[in-house]
Amino acid sequence: MDALFFWLFSFGMIVCGLAVILNRNAVASALCFAFTIVFMSALFVMLSAFFLAAVQILVTAGAVMVLFLFIIMLLDLTAMEHAPRQKFWMACSLALGLGFILIVARTLYAMPGGSITTDSLPPQTKDDTHQIGHLLFSTYVAPFEITSLLILVATIGVIVLCKQGEPQRPAPGEEINSEAPPIKPKETSLTP
Numbered sequence: 001m002d003a004l005f006f007w008l009f010s011f012g013m014i015v016c017g018l019a020v021i022l023n024r025n026a027v028a029s030a031l032c033f034a035f036t037i038v039f040m041s042a043l044f045v046m047l048s049a050f051f052l053a054a055v056q057i058l059v060t061a062g063a064v065m066v067l068f069l070f071i072i073m074l075l076d077l078t079a080m081e082h083a084p085r086q087k088f089w090m091a092c093s094l095a096l097g098l099g100f101i102l103i104v105a106r107t108l109y110a111m112p113g114g115s116i117t118t119d120s121l122p123p124q125t126k127d128d129t130h131q132i133g134h135l136l137f138s139t140y141v142a143p144f145e146i147t148s149l150l151i152l153v154a155t156i157g158v159i160v161l162c163k164q165g166e167p168q169r170p171a172p173g174e175e176i177n178s179e180a181p182p183i184k185p186k187e188t189s190l191t192p
Contacts, residue, residue, distance in 0.1 A: 005046060013039035021093075026072045030065060037061040064151075071155060074162045 012136045016039060019032040044053035 006043070009039045009046070013043070027069070030068050030072060033068070034061050035063050036064075047191065067151075067155065071158045074158055138171045 012128070013036050016032045016036040020029045020036060023029045023032060037056055041053040041056040041061075044056060
């Protein structure tokens with residue numbers, strides 16, 4: 001039964017992950033990303049890593065999704081859906097994706113037994129939360145901080161791109177003059 005749920009959640013996570021990349025509608029991509037995180041959390045629950053499952057739901061599907069949806073709402077979605085896809089950037093994305101898969105495969109191949117060994121940890125850090133903290137603050141500090149920096153740069157970039165497309169606002173005096181009709185003097189007749 002565990003194998004069935006593993007393959008079900010894994011298949012759902014892969015399908016939703018592909019939908020994030022291939023979907024042209026940004027809101028639908030964000031929704032598929034949320035479903036990807038839910039399937040990933042289900043896999044963590046199957047591994048009895050309840051803390052990681054809760055963190056995935058609360059932080060990634062909650063806070064990060066709100067940030068992504070805020071950024072998406074700043075974009076012009078109709079222009080993005082009809083924009084042509086550039087083959088050069090698609091090829092670069094494919095190369096980066098294959099490189100990432102290669103790194104993950106090499107990491108999984110190098111891990112003995114595919115899990116964290118508790119022999120290298122101090123004696124007081126034998127539970128899951130301490131192992132995660134030890135790994136985050138000893139081994140993965142640089143990738144974690146680089147990821148947060150990339151999210152910050154992406155957020156600033158979206159805001160800058162959105163501001164470039166806006167028409168320039170006129171000065172306060174010009175706005176009133178351009179909207180108000182011209183004042184014409186009333187014609188008075190001098191005949192009795």
